[in-house]
Amino acid sequence: MKVKRMTFTEINQAVLVEGELDDKLKPTEILSRTLYSGISAGTEGAIYAGYAEPKPPTTSGSSNVGEVIAVGSEVKSIKIGDKVISWCNHDDYAKFDENPREYGWNGFRLGIKVPDYLPLHHAAVLYHYNISMSAIRHSQVKPGDDVLIIGAGFIGAAAAQLYAAAGALVTVADISEKRLGIMQKCGIPTVNPIGLSYQDIVEEITQGRKLHQCVMAVEGGNLISELVECMRVYGCITLLGGYRKETMINIAPLFDRINGNSLRIQGAGGMGFPVAEKPFLHDTHNGNYRQIAELMHRGKLAPEPLISLVSPADCQQVLQDLVYDKEKYLGCVFDWNKIR
Helix, strand or coil, rough: CCEEEEEECCCEEEEEEEECCCCCCCCEEEEEEEEEEEECCHHHHHHCCCCCCCCEECCCCCCEEEEEEECCCCCHHHHHHHEEEECCCECCEEEEEEECCCEEHHHHHHHHCCCCCCHHHHHHHHHHHHHHHHHHHHHCCCCCEEEEEEEECHHHHHHHHHHHHHHCCCECCCCHHHHHHHHHHHHEEEECCCCCHHHHHHHHHHHHHHEEEEEEEECHHHHHHHHHHHHEEEEEEECCCCCCCCCCCCCCHHHHHHHHHCEEEEEHHHHHEEECCCCCCCCCCCCCCHHHHHHHHHCCCCCHHHEEEEEEHHHHHHHHHHHHCCCCCEEEEEEHHHHC
């Protein structure tokens, strides 16, 4: 069958092209008509700009929300008409397997059925909230912890909401006044670091206590030497951004401070989690999806202020703006209904 597919044809070039999808289903496969797909501004933006793998020409995507239109003979958990999340590309139709991978990136597999109470465009960003949830899981944040989130892009903004929902005392730092304004509407205190040192910022927001936790949701490897001076003993700096650009720092004083204050520099990659929920597993991708959806439903998380619905037909301009004009969008979801 013919499909419309967002493709990076070359560096700084995104095009909606016509492609082929084999609609013959194996017994455990599912075919869905895409309704929404969430854009990963960091990862997909880096591919678009040419400084991440895979290099163009390539397709991309991992957060597809669709309506099931066909199922294989052995599919048990899903029926025609169900709305589902799959780890599939930005295509107007998606084919994927019902059975998840054991752990890691669950590419071209079923995620979860969308709960009836969840708006479908919110379901398209569960993947992105799940990335931020990995920082919560790995950092072991506690209620009342002083937390600074650096970077108010979608992942940083989602992390701020999740840390606040966990009871932490969160402040968000970003140089974009528009993004800070969105955070303030979500009830999160903010600070613009332009002209300030992070040590001075932390001194003020913690009244001299220093930080329990700092989350780096930016490509900010050059900040780490300053941030270790902002942490309490046993503090934790969590790496939530993509670190693809070269940074030159003197690691001797950095290691000395990490060692002397028993600090943790914690990676927050979520791809090591198992996928399927099971009674003996605490943290899983599908479990995170379900819990995040429930937190949205209960009003603990607010995805709506973070999302701009855009047309797949405008993919070139949308990716260009996400990468090179940080003031225009915070996060984007392709609305495939706009081209039908």
